[in-house]
Amino acid sequence: MARILTGIQATGVPHLGNILGAIEPAINLANDPKNESLLFIANLHTLTSIKEPEVIRENTYAVAAAWLALGLNTERTIFYRQSDIPEVTEMTWYLNCFTPFPMLANAHSFKDKSDRLSDVNAGLFDYPVLMACDILMYDADIVPVGKDQKQHLEMTRDIAGSINHNLGKETLKQPEASFDENVMIVPGIDGEKMSKSYGNTINLFQTDKKLRKNVMKIVTDTTPLEKPKNPDTCNVFKIYKLVASDEEVATMRKNYEAGGYGYGHAKQELYEKLRDRYSEPRERFQHLMDNKHEIDQELEKGAKRAREIGRPVLSRLRKELGY
Ligand code: TYM
Numbered sequence: 001m002a003r004i005l006t007g008i009q010a011t012g013v014p015h016l017g018n019i020l021g022a023i024e025p026a027i028n029l030a031n032d033p034k035n036e037s038l039l040f041i042a043n044l045h046t047l048t049s050i051k052e053p054e055v056i057r058e059n060t061y062a063v064a065a066a067w068l069a070l071g072l073n074t075e076r077t078i079f080y081r082q083s084d085i086p087e088v089t090e091m092t093w094y095l096n097c098f099t100p101f102p103m104l105a106n107a108h109s110f111k112d113k114s115d116r117l118s119d120v121n122a123g124l125f126d127y128p129v130l131m132a133c134d135i136l137m138y139d140a141d142i143v144p145v146g147k148d149q150k151q152h153l154e155m156t157r158d159i160a161g162s163i164n165h166n167l168g169k170e171t172l173k174q175p176e177a178s179f180d181e182n183v184m185i186v187p188g189i190d191g192e193k194m195s196k197s198y199g200n201t202i203n204l205f206q207t208d209k210k211l212r213k214n215v216m217k218i219v220t221d222t223t224p225l226e227k228p229k230n231p232d233t234c235n236v237f238k239i240y241k242l243v244a245s246d247e248e249v250a251t252m253r254k255n256y257e258a259g260g261y262g263y264g265h266a267k268q269e270l271y272e273k274l275r276d277r278y279s280e281p282r283e284r285f286q287h288l289m290d291n292k293h294e295i296d297q298e299l300e301k302g303a304k305r306a307r308e309i310g311r312p313v314l315s316r317l318r319k320e321l322g323y
Helices: 016-030 053-069 087-096 101-105 108-116 122-136 147-167 208-216 235-243 246-258 263-277 279-290 292-321
Strands: 002-009 035-042 077-081 142-144 176-178
Touching: 002 016, 002 053, 002 122, 016 035, 016 053, 016 142, 016 235, 035 053, 035 122, 035 292, 053 077, 053 279, 053 292, 077 292, 087 122, 087 147, 087 292, 101 122, 108 122, 108 147, 122 147, 147 176, 147 292, 208 263, 235 246, 235 263, 246 263, 263 279, 279 292
Parallel strands: 002 035, 002 142, 035 077, 142 176
Antiparallel strands: none
């Protein structure tokens, strides 16, 4: 039995990139009875960029509600909040002491964020070590993430390798990353990677009217309606491909290539696809956000189970380190 683990930050209501890149693949893996899985909300990581307590709390609920609404089975999956596991911050300290400074200083995401953000704090710098700890504390075998997290996964393996080498024994398990090749990076409405920090997301969990408006903002070129269009360079088509069936995608491709089919038509089809494909999760999400005690119950149950797995790993490491 493989132990699968993944996390998502509490930076806001999960967007389509999070859903297709992480949440759905993770739920599919978790629902496979051959696996044991842990899924968590990385709300300690969130403090690197968000400082308002109410926003952190609300975002944590929104992420939890999205996972639950999209079909996470909490009997089978251990579902918890990172902040309910205080052991993770203790263990991060130990990992820090085995993490070379240049490895963190050269991390792509740190370089990118430190160029863009005004609040460049030590937590932001140390982000990958807390993430490594999230994984290593539970002896995870497989970590399904989007391609943007590849370097963080490599760092996790390096940190575990460095500790094992220093201690002269296999104290921490080195996990494998797992990427869904079909999804890779979900493009946002401007064609860049969909990301809250780029302001280019599609948010499924809003009213039909707002969702439609959101989809209509997808950036396209100026090829006139009657002319044939290249679907492979079009942002609308790229997103449609990720949510529609093969047959539907083939039809849209034909329409693009034939001409007389405008970007407005394609956007309307994409909007309808999203609306219909996610109609149940969207309703369930609203229900949970209006009944947050139901979310709390699930998360508290998960934290208890997660600590039962994490504590022995931390004890093992403490002992090996001489504490
Ligand atoms: P976060 O919250 O930025 O992203 C959560 C997951 O969504 C994926 N993702 C995407 N995939 C495809 N296309 C996109 N446009 C897109 N945007 C986001 C990310 O790859 C990720 O899998 N550092 C993590 C959170 C974390 C974590 C962990 C993950 C903390 N500890 C331990 C795994 C294991 C992050 O930034 O997630």
